[in-house]
Amino acid sequence: MATQKSIADKLGLSISLVSRVLSGKAKEIGVAQETIQKVLDEAQRTNYTPNSAALSLRGVKTHTLGVISYDFEDPYFGIILGELHKIAKQRKFTLILAGSYHREEETLDLSAFAKHSIEGLIIVGSDRNKDWYEKFPQKSIPSVQIGFTTEKIGANICIDETVSASLIARYLQKQKTNNAALFFNHSLSHETFKKEYIEALKEHEITVLEDVICDGSLNSVKSGVKRLKSLPDVIIAGDDIMATKIIRSLHELNIKVPDDVKVFGFDNIAHSRNFIPSLTTLNPPIKEMIQAAFDLVSSPKASQETMRFTPELISRESA
Amino acid sequence: MATQKSIADKLGLSISLVSRVLSGKAKEIGVAQETIQKVLDEAQRTNYTPNSAALSLRGVKTHTLGVISYDFEDPYFGIILGELHKIAKQRKFTLILAGSYHREEETLDLSAFAKHSIEGLIIVGSDRNKDWYEKFPQKSIPSVQIGFTTEKIGANICIDETVSASLIARYLQKQKTNNAALFFNHSLSHETFKKEYIEALKEHEITVLEDVICDGSLNSVKSGVKRLKSLPDVIIAGDDIMATKIIRSLHELNIKVPDDVKVFGFDNIAHSRNFIPSLTTLNPPIKEMIQAAFDLVSSPKASQETMRFTPELISRESA
DNA sequence: CTGTTAGCGCGTTCAT
């Protein structure tokens, strides 16, 4: 591997001179044009790449962000990571990954972040506690969470649950919906929205007949559907995946959507357009949210800001 | 941040002593048990984490793997990354992310890998060329690609296309299928499978009526379906997403699956069980594949091995 | 305009 020393030796110059040229500070300091060119040429020829270890040891900015994911199987995870990566690339940032599996009660491994010194932290997903943050050695770096939390540690990007709820309630009211059943799971995100939904529905004179809580597996959804005392006008699901499972369950019980009952989703996952029936749902402005998240976390000063984004109602076949 | 120096100062010991203890070489060299304990305690108390920059500068193993993704929106990307992360965590490896967008002809940014010195490379997805590899500075590190490629550079993990094809062909033959239409896109993965499918179908006396190539958008799939000269017994899709789009298109044209035409998928994405009709498809042994990939890339000696995995046929409603 | 020096955190001689 080519180093500044190898270039300096070859050219009979000093290392620091080479350093100046290679770090672009040649002009500023005043280096002979001819020397600059020689160094540049030799660097080019030998395929010189700065050694990051040395740089970060010297305290030079590493432009490295840590990403924590709470759920790799979230259908949006890939999209979010893709967007993050896109912006990171534009701005010459590197992404390092950590994650945890809530369900298995695993603890978050932060050694990855300590190992490479990260300059910002992006948390993807909602959570209820940040026990791992206790031991986090770099508490001063800017951080942002994309999702809901009960333990805010930095900036926060989420969807406006109040606006979302009234969007849905108004839509359903216009369709002369009188009553609804709710299918949500135990996640903080579901619970946050559900609370607002219940209120907004009441305000719009829609009765919540039942409030089903299930873990989201097809089986638990189906048994939830089976146990419904009566068929409501609409079933509101915590997310699109839940919605498809509800529709699938109804289908297996020979109940038609939307003729017998409407189903409302949330997320507008790629799949929702192709599903039969296609899903009426709320579309979060993902790109804008990720963009904002990146801006918050890559800025020099740590922010505590909370930004709420408004989703768009996508009216399709299911409701 | 706690460093060896900070611990040494606090305890009134020398840095090198602390270093020996912390790098586990205390016993070997002969350090007083009492001293060892003091250092360990102080390290614990101050939350000491070794600085990777310093380590890699000294040439110590960083246990860092680079991950290249060709498509963040692939429904399997999250699953794969989740599995990779799980194993990485167990074995104390760190994952660094790079990626590219084939469709936008973007080039791969490898500076992320140069910055943190990676010890292995995992490529997720199929590709046709590795132009970026020309400029890759660390060609000697072990690498593995999960997917097909025409330009193999290290180990390779993929699905056995021949076995897959005969699995499908036999299944269809048993169902008295006489003819088929193929819906595939331009990706190397699709093309690889398609070639084998055509051969296997011929061997099992199933006529390929049409071979539709589309980009995978719902529109292009639908117009492909519309242009079908006659309805085949079965439509074989390159992947499950394509299959759902085909079924959706057929649905919009009032053609029933599987009554009027069967549809066969590939991938067994999470969604395929919930789709209406549920998808008959091939299920790749993802966990085993990822496990194998990780073993290959994290082993000290770079391997050129190619491992082919056999999928399992999941018979559901669509075919 | 260019060279010398120091030091970032760590493991490793070589001394003691």
Add this chain to the structure above:
DNA sequence: ATGAACGCGCTAACAG
């Protein structure tokens, strides 16, 4: 059983 000194590759302060 412990410490001092060196160097990995690099930049910045200081000195010509």
